[in-house]
Amino acid sequence: MLKGIGVSGGYGMGHAVVVKRADLSYVKKEECHPDTEHRRFSEALECFYNRNTELAKSVKDTLGEKESEIITGHVMIMKDPYMLSEINKKIDEGKCAEEALEEVCDSFIDMLSSANDEFTVQRAVDVRDIKTEILSLLTGAEQVDVSNLKEGTVLVAHELTPSMTAGIDRKKVVGIITELGSGTSHAAILARAMEIPAVLGAPDATKEIKSDDIVVADGNSGDVIINPDADKKELYTRKKIEYIERRKALLRFKGMPTRTKDGIKADLFCNIGTADDAETVAKYDGEGIGLFRTEFLFMDRSGVPDENEQFEAYKKVLLVMKEKPVIIRTLDIGGDKDIPYLGLTKEENPFLGFRAVRYCLKHTEIFKTQLKALVRASGYGKLSIMIPLVTGVEELREVRKMVEDIMRELEKQSVPYDKDLKVGVMIETPSAAIIADILAGEADFFSIGTNDLTGYTLAVDRGNANVAYLYSVFAPSVLRTIKNIISEAKRAGIPVGMCGEAAADPMLIPLLISFGLDEFSVSASSVLSTRREISRWDKARADEIANRIMELKTERDVVEALGKIVNDTV
Ligand code: PEP
Ligand code: MG
Numbered sequence: 001m002l003k004g005i006g007v008s009g010g011y012g013m014g015h016a017v018v019v020k021r022a023d024l025s026y027v028k029k030e031e032c033h034p035d036t037e038h039r040r041f042s043e044a045l046e047c048f049y050n051r052n053t054e055l056a057k058s059v060k061d062t063l064g065e066k067e068s069e070i071i072t073g074h075v076m077i078m079k080d081p082y083m084l085s086e087i088n089k090k091i092d093e094g095k096c097a098e099e100a101l102e103e104v105c106d107s108f109i110d111m112l113s114s115a116n117d118e119f120t121v122q123r124a125v126d127v128r129d130i131k132t133e134i135l136s137l138l139t140g141a142e143q144v145d146v147s148n149l150k151e152g153t154v155l156v157a158h159e160l161t162p163s164m165t166a167g168i169d170r171k172k173v174v175g176i177i178t179e180l181g182s183g184t185s186h187a188a189i190l191a192r193a194m195e196i197p198a199v200l201g202a203p204d205a206t207k208e209i210k211s212d213d214i215v216v217a218d219g220n221s222g223d224v225i226i227n228p229d230a231d232k233k234e235l236y237t238r239k240k241i242e243y244i245e246r247r248k249a250l251l252r253f254k255g256m257p258t259r260t261k262d263g264i265k266a267d268l269f270c271n272i273g274t275a276d277d278a279e280t281v282a283k284y285d286g287e288g289i290g291l292f293r294t295e296f297l298f299m300d301r302s303g304v305p306d307e308n309e310q311f312e313a314y315k316k317v318l319l320v321m322k323e324k325p326v327i328i329r330t331l332d333i334g335g336d337k338d339i340p341y342l343g344l345t346k347e348e349n350p351f352l353g354f355r356a357v358r359y360c361l362k363h364t365e366i367f368k369t370q371l372k373a374l375v376r377a378s379g380y381g382k383l384s385i386m387i388p389l390v391t392g393v394e395e396l397r398e399v400r401k402m403v404e405d406i407m408r409e410l411e412k413q414s415v416p417y418d419k420d421l422k423v424g425v426m427i428e429t430p431s432a433a434i435i436a437d438i439l440a441g442e443a444d445f446f447s448i449g450t451n452d453l454t455g456y457t458l459a460v461d462r463g464n465a466n467v468a469y470l471y472s473v474f475a476p477s478v479l480r481t482i483k484n485i486i487s488e489a490k491r492a493g494i495p496v497g498m499c500g501e502a503a504a505d506p507m508l509i510p511l512l513i514s515f516g517l518d519e520f521s522v523s524a525s526s527v528l529s530t531r532r533e534i535s536r537w538d539k540a541r542a543d544e545i546a547n548r549i550m551e552l553k554t555e556r557d558v559v560e561a562l563g564k565i566v567n568d569t570v
Contacts, residue, residue: 004202012175290521450500
């Protein structure tokens, strides 16, 4: 068995087709003729543009706009004037087209992959994919035709570029296994959109698996089973049938209101990272946006987006969501999210450092621009502003004062905005949780950020594998903290939501219902399963469970007891 990362759910069992790595080697000639090399490069480029433009069109029709942007993104990168001029300069110096392309792409890859944020690192992967594709055009390396495979194929490759993935015929390919890639790589995003079970990052897959082996790609656990025996085959056939039935059963919840078994209504919102994600939310039936992580607007570029650019992005989300609520979080940088052009200094303890609202309140020119774009956008829908990493009420007061000043300024200029614009806080630090009563007296709403709250409460760095065993929202300390936050919000009569990952956890949901959480904000793909989980419990049963669980003394006891209750309840 091989182990990789399950990035696209489901079980794909079939005959392996192992795609060998193309031979992209070429001879570095001492002196090349620039005219010939310019011509070769522009022919290859032309072919690359045409092929990907066609592919983007067909992806747009079959999978959607957002997926097709992955392919058009590659075309755009290769139209970058700076990149093209660097390649042409090297050809003028006497290098062959292959070498010129490789050197320039490699320098971009080095620069992009040293960034700390996932977005920029993903651009490095894009440039590597582009390099491979154009090199294979220049060297005439054999292109694997993934559009013409036998039915029931499990595709096994070292790595799949987005254009290869998008070219897959989903009627024929039942599973994907690659040696490289992660859950956020474009191949993973496309595999999910195509609903093909996929395991990426399975080391040595192309060596261990031979073409025509029977293989199983378990896209949930990341397991890869090679030549399963009869029992295993039966097991995976059953799992596959059950999985498909579960997915179908979930569709029943599309278009339904979100409420408990006894009819208590909850809001089911989504977390997004870009303005375009709002369309996915609408597609998955999200009832609003509970968290728009605006820092992604600031990443992957060389300077701060100006007021108008931000205004357009926020307005777009509001227009897509029509009159549904949209909670936009102000810039949350620092910690593990670096933005190189902001020049953040390296810190000993970045998670306890100069980040989020702390940075914004000291860089008021950047913050004011964002707040102004937000207040202007508020005229186009139901927008609320949310402040990250609050530790004291002073931060909320300062932000509110800035928002009020902006409102007065806009008033004078007769620019429309929502006079009822709400300002809320994320509760994700122990300090905010402990003074939840004080904050609830001044904030318009709370949203619990369990990702950070769990880390800070347990003093566990959320990205440190050595202490990952301690990181759990089910630790009694974290559960008590969550309960306290919700009850203080209720006492003050303000709405309280949760936008950390835990909001979609089936084991936490009965407790959240008992505590009285008003709003669950989850990733778009978890909307229907969260709606189903909420509908499984009535308040009396949820209270019974919570009373029992809150008596337990260790995380292990909590997880064991909740696991049993949740699995045994139909
Ligand atoms: C959180 O901390 O729970 C949260 C939602 O914010 P982020 O994951 O962006 O830090
Ligand atoms: Mg956070």
